[in-house]
Amino acid sequence: MSSEERTPVAFSVAKADDPHMQPKAQNPKLAETLIGLVMLAGIGSLIGFAVAYGMNAQSWIMGGTLGAGVLFLGFGITAWGKYLMPQGPFVEERHTMRGNDDERERFKAAVVQRGGGILGRRKLLAMIAGAGMSAFAVVLVIPVFRSFGPLPGNTLNQTSWKQGTILVDSTGRPIRVNDIAVGGVVTVYPKGLENTDNGQAVDQTILIRVGTEAVVTQQGRESWGPNGYVAYSKLCTHLGCPVGLYEQQLELLVCPCHQSMFTVTNGAEPIFGPAPRPLPQLPLFVGSDGLLRAQGGYDQAVGPGFWNRETSG
Amino acid sequence: MAEKTKQQAKSSFGPVGKALDELDDRLGIAKGGRSLLDKIFPDHWSFMLGEVALYSFVILIGTGIFLTLFYVPSSTVVVYHGSYLPLVGQKVSQAYATSIDLTFSVRCGLLMRQMHHWACDIFLAAMVVHMARVFFTGAFRKPRELNYVLGSTLLILGIVEGFLGYSLPDDLVSGTGIRIAFSIIESIPVIGSYIAFFVFGGNYPGPQIIPRFFIIHVLLIPLIMLGMVTAHLFLLVHQKHTQFPGKGRTETNVVGTAMFPVFAAKATGFLFMVGGVITLLAGFAQINPIWQFGPYDASKISYAVQPDWYMGWLDGALRIWPAWEWTGFGYTWPLEIFIPGVVVPGLIFAVVQGWPVLERRYTKDNEIHNLLDLPRNRPKRTAAGAAVFALVTMMFIASSTDVIANYFHITLEAVLWSMRILVVVVPIITFFLTHKICQELQASQGAGKRKRANVVTRTPDGEYLSAPAEPRPGDEHVDLEPEPVPDFLEDPVVVRERKELLSPVSFTGVRNVVR
Structure with missing residues (x-):
């Protein structure tokens, strides 16, 4: 459309002295100067950032210059909008969300009557199509989820500890019967698994020497603690954090996550905190070679509770 | 309209206007675009x-x-x-x-x-x-x-x-x-x-x-x-x-x-x-x-x-x-994991997300609302919201039991039991306290507004008279009647030089214009 054909437009014009068009600042000249200076400071700071970046300056210098630059610039622009631009107040009408009655009736008719009527004419087809959609959803969801991971099976009830497994520390060094002084504590793993995810996450066991004689932590565990050694699963029975703190004088194991406390000489019974069960104890023996070994696996699942947790195995 | 200025005669508004014309020919942006530019944002x-x-x-x-x-x-x-x-x-x-x-x-x-x-x-x-x-x-x-x-x-x-x-x-x-x-x-x-x-x-x-x-x-x-x-x-x-x-x-x-x-x-x-x-x-x-x-x-x-x-x-x-x-x-x-780890956050989010439905069921209010409530005027809602915040805050503080025990030299057990009690008690107290505060605020006239001083004068006869003091500058602020956004300014350059038309500058630095 060329300008000759244009019909004249009736513009609404604000008079220059219209109070709606006035800035908020009491002294626009001063405000303008200040805002200009603030924005200039921002630009200066941004240049400073470019220099700092070029010199590979320390992080706080780069962050300081960039942050100050952006902040000053933003402050200037906002202040311009807030103090020097017309503040109104202006008004606009809301159109209601609701359509008029006629529109609503026609819309509902199209959905319910026309659509529903046409679909309802073939009820059997509609049911089959619905069944198809449901089947698709089920078929889609199940294999997708199934591909995401193996079934748990009995995995959570098992560790790698077996009869005769040698206890090693995090560097892979086997623990000899005289290696640890009374009061000493070390995290041990099944030999060969000390650097694996599973060894660290599941099999991790805390070995404590509480004396020199055999330690009996509970009835039926007479042979489990030779030469003053006791070994417990290091996985907290609350949420599976490593029970990493040993209070030597009180002979307590403490979980740093939620402060569950377990008595070392009493079968790791929880005496405080949210842990519901004792830490499972690993039965030990001293081999003929003088190395500490496991008599077998744990007698129950290690770590936090879950649905099909086994208590003896 | 009489305002057929030079600007309008040229009327393409320069190269930008030309570009906008071209865009509108293809995308039809003029109508929607103008109403978007005029869109009003309330200030708060x-x-x-x-x-x-x-x-x-x-x-x-x-x-x-x-x-x-x-x-x-x-x-x-x-x-x-x-x-x-x-x-x-x-x-x-x-x-x-x-x-x-x-x-x-x-x-x-x-x-x-x-x-x-x-x-x-x-x-x-x-x-x-x-x-x-x-x-x-x-x-x-x-x-x-x-x-x-x-x-x-x-x-x-x-x-x-x-x-x-x-x-x-x-x-x-x-x-x-x-x-x-x-x-x-x-x-x-x-x-x-x-x-x-x-x-x-x-x-x-x-x-x-x-x-x-x-x-x-x-x-x-x-x-x-x-x-x-x-x-x-x-x-x-x-x-x-x-x-x-x-x-x-x-x-x-x-x-x-x-x-x-x-x-x-x-x-x-x-x-x-x-x-x-x-x-x-x-x-x-x-x-x-x-x-x-x-x-x-x-x-x-x-x-x-x-x-x-x-x-x-x-x-x-x-x-x-x-x-x-x-x-x-x-x-x-x-349950020591499932309840606090799944059920509690699930319930809190369910209440938060379901609140509009819950409130509507309770108030039977099906009207359209575009004007906001002052929190004090809805004491029950405000109290409920404050209670949820109190609950979550107490749970948050409870995540530092060990640090608190260490820092204040109290036993971990004392801290743990205090938190178990506080997490229940504080939200309840908060609810009733907030409810009461809202009601008090509603009842008190002019709460939140600056009070006008009273001037007490003593006449020579010993009579005491009390009258409201002169308003402080800035108290007489009168909001303008809102108007539609104009198409353009008469002459934007003039604005800064027309200072004498404006009312005196207020105490707070905000210009008060009384129409």
Whole structure:
């Protein structure tokens, strides 16, 4: 459309002295100067950032210059909008969300009557199509989820500890019967698994020497603690954090996550905190070679509770 | 109209006008474009909170893209040979090694990482405060229930997204958090271990976590959030903003400043300001120093490490819940995890998200509401909201029982039992206290407004007379009657020289114009 054909437009014009068009600042000249200076400071700071970046300056210098630059610039622009631009107040009408009655009736008719009527004419087809959609959803969801991971099976009830497994520390060094002084504590793993995810996450066991004689932590565990050694699963029975703190004088194991406390000489019974069960104890023996070994696996699942947790195995 | 000026005769408004004509020929933008430029934004400081969230989200995306260019999401063990000397020669995961490298070897890397982390903390805080504003002023009422649900879902997604991101560097502390998440999922009756295995790709930790969490963190959830943010903003524009009652403001109009150029300038500047503050924080305030924590090893742990603030309330619940594991029907019911880890947060979010429906069922109010409530005028709602905040705050404080015990030299047991009691008692007290305060505020005339002094004079006869004092400058502020946005100014240059037409400058520096 060329300008000759244009019909004249009736513009609404604000008079220059219209109070709606006035800035908020009491002294626009001063405000303008200040805002200009603030924005200039921002630009200066941004240049400073470019220099700092070029010199590979320390992080706080780069962050300081960039942050100050952006902040000053933003402050200037906002202040311009807030103090020097017309503040109104202006008004606009809301159109209601609701359509008029006629529109609503026609819309509902199209959905319910026309659509529903046409679909309802073939009820059997509609049911089959619905069944198809449901089947698709089920078929889609199940294999997708199934591909995401193996079934748990009995995995959570098992560790790698077996009869005769040698206890090693995090560097892979086997623990000899005289290696640890009374009061000493070390995290041990099944030999060969000390650097694996599973060894660290599941099999991790805390070995404590509480004396020199055999330690009996509970009835039926007479042979489990030779030469003053006791070994417990290091996985907290609350949420599976490593029970990493040993209070030597009180002979307590403490979980740093939620402060569950377990008595070392009493079968790791929880005496405080949210842990519901004792830490499972690993039965030990001293081999003929003088190395500490496991008599077998744990007698129950290690770590936090879950649905099909086994208590003896 | 008589105002047929030179400007209008030329009327193409120069090259910009020409360009807009061409665009309108093709896209038909003139009508919608003009009404968008005229869109009115009501002015209130609390409407800025959502903007903080939006702008930190923008910064999160920007800094996040930067980080993905250097980070390698892999659990493969490598020997570290980077520029951070204390780690050289150690076996670490590739994820951890590249996180350290992008921190120390990439120029600006540390700054970008810290910006990302700070922006996340601010994003979530801003969402919480924004939601509080919407809740306490009743902005969620019809017709905006859907937008409220969108927004509160964004908060939940934000928490999940933050947790996943915090896990990616594979440092000692992040791994402990994932371990706890695994245990929480595992605690769900019947299907828990299945879900845990599907989410983690096997037993904890397995090689899948890092690459899987990475793609969820950088693609899946951000995409969903971006879509929801867009929908949130679209609904905001479509339904128009709510406003507080005031002069000329009704249920059927919006009063404030125009989108262009005034609100646009303020918003652009504010985006920069939010970015500036986040950058300054990232420059000066260290956050998540993963190089100090060391690489993850499932059998190691650090002491007194707290999660990011938005996870604290969940951790607090787990901490104070009694050890209620129950074995029955041949199965284990880890209620000491399931209730505080799944049921409690689930209930809190259900109440928060379902509030518009609950309130409508209670008040039987099916009207359209565009004018906001003052919180004091809705004592029950305000009290309920305050109680939920009190509950979550108490849970948050409970996540520091060990630190509190250490710091104040009280026994852990005393702190634990105090928190167990406070977490129940404080929200109840808060509810009734807030309810009472709201009622008192309603009853007191002119609460929140500046009081006019009384001048007492004594006549020569000894008679005392009392009269209101002269108003202080600024008290006589009278709002203008709102008008539609004009098409253009008569002569914009004149504005600054017409000072004499204006009323005297007020005490507070705000010009008062009395019409």
